[in-house]
Amino acid sequence: MTALLSVRDLRKHFPVRNGLLRRETARVHAVDGVSLDVEPGETLGLVGESGCGKSTLGRTLVRLYEPTSGSVEYRGEDFLALRGERLRTMRRRIQMIFQDPFASLDPRMTVGQILCEPFKVHDASPPRERLERARALLETVGLKAAYLNRYPHEFSGGQRQRISIARAIALNPELVVADEPVSALDVSIQAQILNLLKDLQQEFRLTYIFISHDLAVVDHFCDRVAVMYLGRIIEVAPKDELFRNPRHPYTQALIEAVPCVGAGKKQMQPALRGEVPSPVKPPTGCHFHPRCPKRHDGCDREYPGLVEVGPGHRVACHLHGSGTGAGAIPAAGIQP
């Protein structure tokens, strides 16, 4: 099977400018060498804490941001080289859903106008048919067609997210990048939206990249999960494998830190000390080493590349034999 999307060593750095001349004084390494493949029809989860670069990665993949370097191939075609008409055609196939349904819909447009916009921009259907298609879209996402003449402010958060989803699927995309689509919603509404996204995936054979900080949602919704830390993917695996057998100390801490319903009141024990360092000056070697409970001598010197530790399970950690570092690990460094 060929990958739908194939990303190689993608980087997105943002300049930090200072002073009168706005000279670049530093760089935020938001995405710092990410490689991954997305198979058609799957749901790939991107998880990590704020500032790990998951949203920047998502936006770079749909070319809302132009990457600093690296390559993105869509069905074997160099997506980053596309310009003009070719790019516009390709954009129809890749859509995005945002976290904040209050910010992502133009408050001055009616729902009808919002939903006709994609057809207009891409000249995808004759003007008189557009409204009809908008009406059909609303019904697909579980809203009344009568809502076409209303404005976004008349809707609740969950309803607005349905409108955003309707807009995203208007042009029959293949790939949808959903950036925290349920994070701003109450739990009962969150479940409705997740179910809707699942239904649409089946109906339209969509591929999802699902960005979230909520591991329980990711476990429920995704097929495969990639964990990010400071701009890099540090572990990727099928979700069952990732949640049952996390190998990277950061993934382990992240899963342990999720509060569990029904676990009973307990003596809280922080899974990790310290905070995520600044992506302007990421730590040397493995970015996680300053907080890692299992770090050893080599961790601050060399970045461990992703290595295969099981079927489809790759991890970037010196504990899991990455080329040069493997032999050098002192026995004491490997503790269960």
Added chain:
Amino acid sequence: MTEIVVSVRELQTTFHTRAGPVRAVDGISYDIGKGRTLGIVGESGCGKSVTSYSVMRLIEPPGEITGGAVLLHGEDLLSLPEERMQDYRGARVAMIFQEPMTALNPVLTIGYQMDEQIMRHMGLTRRQSRERALEMLELVGIPAPRERYASYPHQLSGGMRQRAMIAMALSCEPDFLIADEPTTALDVTIQGQILELIQRLQERLQMAVQFITHDLGVISEIADDVLVMYAGTACEKAPTDQLMDAPRHPYTVALLQSIPRIGRRSPRLPAIGGTVPTLHELPAGCPFQNRCPRVVDRCRAARPAMTAVAPGRELACFNPVDER
């Protein structure tokens, strides 16, 4: 039975809106004992935050507390003159917020703000209060407290700001702490650190804690008892493990089913249909009736009152799920 610190009785808060008065909190009652934590959960607009602000008497027009009592060691906070209440706020009752900048002044240093509060409430000199502030900053795990004492809030990270706010709130050793979604804006690993901190300080000061959150996982791990709210009313109250294992109110049941949990797989989440009614259009009778799978005729006619069904357990439902 532990000593009761706070007793809220039939609290009612009304907002006077253009479309008429709405009861954001309508007849909420609970007790919290010394060293105990009551979790209050519910979705946006259920009145959990308004309850907290009412207890602190921080409701401003068009809102108004229209009934009930808030007894702190038997004394009704709602009938105190405002000056007395100011003596209590920050000293005997304290509050921490989701967004620390709600409580911190951006143009004053952390140290200055702490000193102001400590001097006022504890009657210490500036030198003594500085000592106390540094001690608190250290206690909440802020590295280099001396530097942080002289920092402005924006110079701290989100997690550190949260710690600074907690240090300030607890510097006068209150009997009662209200924590309003204190970890909601934080990353999960930082959330763990802050929850541990709140718990550690609670043990040390033996505070009664009212912990507001929408996150049932957090509630599960930190609360002794849980109160579930819906549309301004209480629907179920129970010891945490009982509520999580054997919920009886249909809303609690639905809420618990609708959240995804790690390792528990089902292709679809049982979502609660519809949305929370706005307070303007609340139906007569039970506010949950239109979304409730167990609705019976009686639910449309009258509103069920909170009734004791077992020790420590109350329920407001005419057709609850059977006891297991």
